[in-house]
Amino acid sequence: MPRDPLIGLVGKPSAGKSTTLNSLTDATSKVGNYPFTTIDPQRAIGYLQIACACERFGVQDKCKPNYGSCVDGRRSVPIELLDVAGLVPGAHQGRGLGNKFLDDLRHADALIHVVDASGRTNAEGENTRGYDPSQDIAWLRGEIVAWIKGNLWEKWGQFSGYGSTAAVVARTLDRLNLKEPLEHWTEETVDRVVSTFTDEKFPTVIALNKIDDADAYTNLMKITKMQDPNMVVACSAKAELFLRKMAKQGYIRYTEGTEFVDTREDLIADGDPDGGGLKELDEKNKNTIEEYRDMILFRYGSTGVVQVLSKAAEILGLVPVFPVRNVSTFSSGSDTKVAFRDCVLVKKNSTVGDVARKVMGDAPIAYVEGVGGVRVSEDAVVTAGKNDVLSFKIGRG
Numbered sequence: 240m241p242r243d244p245l246i247g248l249v250g251k252p253s254a255g256k257s258t259t260l261n262s263l264t265d266a267t268s269k270v271g272n273y274p275f276t277t278i279d280p281q282r283a284i285g286y287l288q289i290a291c292a293c294e295r296f297g298v299q300d301k302c303k304p305n306y307g308s309c310v311d312g313r314r315s316v317p318i319e320l321l322d323v324a325g326l327v328p329g330a331h332q333g334r335g336l337g338n339k340f341l342d343d344l345r346h347a348d349a350l351i352h353v354v355d356a357s358g359r360t361n362a363e364g365e366n367t368r369g370y371d372p373s374q375d376i377a378w379l380r381g382e383i384v385a386w387i388k389g390n391l392w393e394k395w396g397q398f399s400g401y402g403s404t405a406a407v408v409a410r411t412l413d414r415l416n417l418k419e420p421l422e423h424w425t426e427e428t429v430d431r432v433v434s435t436f437t438d439e440k441f442p443t444v445i446a447l448n449k450i451d452d453a454d455a456y457t458n459l460m461k462i463t464k465m466q467d468p469n470m471v472v473a474c475s476a477k478a479e480l481f482l483r484k485m486a487k488q489g490y491i492r493y494t495e496g497t498e499f500v501d502t503r504e505d506l507i508a509d510g511d512p513d514g515g516g517l518k519e520l521d522e523k524n525k526n527t528i529e530e531y532r533d534m535i536l537f538r539y540g541s542t543g544v545v546q547v548l549s550k551a552a553e554i555l556g557l558v559p560v561f562p563v564r565n566v567s568t569f570s571s572g573s574d575t576k577v578a579f580r581d582c583v584l585v586k587k588n589s590t591v592g593d594v595a596r597k598v599m600g601d602a603p604i605a606y607v608e609g610v611g612g613v614r615v616s617e618d619a620v621v622t623a624g625k626n627d628v629l630s631f632k633i634g635r636g
Contacts, residue, residue, distance in 0.1 A: 244584055245347050248260055249350050250352055250353035251364045260281070260322045262542075287318045288495070301579075303580065349444070355449055356458045371458070372458050373461060444550045446474050447474065472546050473539050475531075482542065488518070490502070491520075496545030558627065563578075563580075566630045581598075604633065
């Protein structure tokens with residue numbers, strides 16, 4: 240049965256991984272500014288924002304998800320995250336419990352590498368000033384490559400132990416167009432294979448965290464030129480957590496993933512004498528919000544946290560699929576006033592049959608219906624907007 244996608248958060252100590260995890264989830268991972276705050280790997284549920292099918296069919300008022308939420312067609316879908324304790328150089332040799340940390344990544348489908356863009360923590364996660372964070376990107380990839388290569392030499396010819404599949408290995412070899420048989424591989428060939436396998440097995444989003452720091456912008460510009468800009472996201476997990484906290488406590492209106500923050504004063508100035516019912520901010524919090532507006536929201540368009548998770552889902556090609564019982568009302572039961580209760584995320588190139596096994600397990604499927612009651616082949620591929628609203632009919636076909 241196809242398993243749920245798993246996204247791993249990696250990075251050196253004090254890069255802000257636990258803060259990033261907290262900003263993506265409702266978890267309360269212990270946060271600190273010292274190495275090895277997080278010792279054991281922690282799984283948590285994050286929320287990926289997607290366009291819900293309810294908007295496509297004009298039933299936003301009926302959409303009530305079992306899990307997550309949906310506001311005006313903007314749906315938050317649960318996705319599993321793995322926060323792995325901070326890595327240090329030499330991890331693949333066991334330094335800093337590195338082998339354990341690396342081994343915890345083996346089932347991750349993609350990685351989010353949280354990098355301290357401020358340059359205020361060195362390679363060991365210790366406080367400093369003027370450190371070049373681009374070094375972290377190079378050495379972390381180097382650690383993963385060295386870890387895989389070491390395992391490959393020990394178990395010659397096997398890419399096992401990483402949650403890998405035959406398809407991942409096949410894609411690796413296809414990308415290299417490798418013709419020579421295994422027994423003729425040189426060390427250079429092995430290096431090429433391992434590097435390409437790493438790209439296939441662990442596609443990585445670089446989350447340049449702490450952009451609220453004054454020194455971060457220069458580092459951000461440098462790294463964006465060095466890396467594929469499509470894989471780099473500027474973010475401030477600290478700012479995201481603060482804004483969410485203020486919104487929950489009724490001090491601001493904040494739309495996650497955007498630059499829009501309204502205070503009581505803002506709404507009064509816009510003509511609402513009640514200020515939207517928001518509370519009055521004290522001077523300290525008011526100054527913090529203005530600082531985040533100037534340094535982050537207006538400059539980057541958001542805190543970037545929502546975009547980090549969206550980018551990870553994008554590189555995996557995740558497709559949201561909406562299982563329903565009735566393809567006319569989009570309900571999951573007898574209550575036709577409620578639509579699109581469920582949403583599952585599947586990997587790109589998944590078929591209707593793959594979704595059926597994920598949703599229904601071993602239950603026998605007689606046939607599958609799509610929108611309009613049209614029967615859909617189990618071999619049909621699901622994509623966003625096509626074969627993504629499905630009803631599974633149980634029985635012997």
